[in-house]
Amino acid sequence: MKKIFKLALACLICGLLIASSQAQDSGSKIRVLIVTGGHDFEQPEFFKTFNSIEGITCKSVAHPHAHEQLKAAAAKDWDVLLLYDMHQEITEEAKADFLARINEGKGLLVMHHAIASYQAWGDYQQIIGAHYYLAKTNLNGIDKARSAYKHGVDIPIKIANTTHPVTQGMTDYVIHDETYKWFDVYDGSEVLLRSPEPESSPIVAWARTYQKSRIVYLQSGHDHLAWDNPNFKKFVTQSIKWVARKN
Numbered sequence: 001m002k003k004i005f006k007l008a009l010a011c012l013i014c015g016l017l018i019a020s021s022q023a024q025d026s027g028s029k030i031r032v033l034i035v036t037g038g039h040d041f042e043q044p045e046f047f048k049t050f051n052s053i054e055g056i057t058c059k060s061v062a063h064p065h066a067h068e069q070l071k072a073a074a075a076k077d078w079d080v081l082l083l084y085d086m087h088q089e090i091t092e093e094a095k096a097d098f099l100a101r102i103n104e105g106k107g108l109l110v111m112h113h114a115i116a117s118y119q120a121w122g123d124y125q126q127i128i129g130a131h132y133y134l135a136k137t138n139l140n141g142i143d144k145a146r147s148a149y150k151h152g153v154d155i156p157i158k159i160a161n162t163t164h165p166v167t168q169g170m171t172d173y174v175i176h177d178e179t180y181k182w183f184d185v186y187d188g189s190e191v192l193l194r195s196p197e198p199e200s201s202p203i204v205a206w207a208r209t210y211q212k213s214r215i216v217y218l219q220s221g222h223d224h225l226a227w228d229n230p231n232f233k234k235f236v237t238q239s240i241k242w243v244a245r246k247n
């Protein structure tokens with residue numbers, strides 16, 4: 001009996017120590033909520049890339065369930081919202097939740113096709129700092145051409161600001177990816193990446209603040225050919241840390 005009791009006590013202590021170290025481990029990591037839906041992508045390779053980034057834990061949600069995660073109670077479980085969706089429908093309630101999370105300072109990383117989400121919600125474009133046009137549009141009396149894209153381009157990328165925490169330690173590189181062009185980039189952002197490629201927007205990535213949130217937009221990221229580029233991973237990792245106010 002005595003031996004069994006000692007063994008049980010040892011197991012209990014051991015279990016408590018493991019639970020405590022796991023709690024400390026997850027407590028120090030940045031909790032990223034990845035939102036997808038509305039656009040196809042190579043799912044296994046995508047999640048493999050993000051799950052391999054050190055210092056973060058990822059949870060994902062797809063539309064139509066993503067907006068539930070913007071509620072105050074659900075948002076206690078994440079620090080950074082990584083948007084990789086291309087979704088249009090949003091209720092007034094979900095808009096208010098989105099704005100509330102931005103107003104309280106949650107980090108936001110907007111990637112690739114998420115630039116074209118919520119075309120009819122002007123606040124979204126103000127938050128991310130850009131307007132991509134899925135169709136030819138007349139905006140306040142000004143004709144806007146439909147934005148364009150091209151797959152499979154070797155895009156030269158120039159680091160526009162080498163002192164920003166997001167681009168720290170990075171040098172110019174080439175990435176094989178899809179380009180976007182003919183979209184508006186609003187004033188008030190700090191340009192991080194540029195490209196001389198004629199098929200691409202000259203501005204490829206930027207950082208900004210909106211209310212209490214830090215926001216980064218990155219044009220790159222169509223498929224594994226981009227995700228496997230170490231420069232892509234470095235930029236994304238440093239972006240997540242910056243929007244989470246951890247670097």
Ligand SMILES: [Zn+2]
Nearest residue numbers: 112113178222
């Ligand atoms: Zn794409």
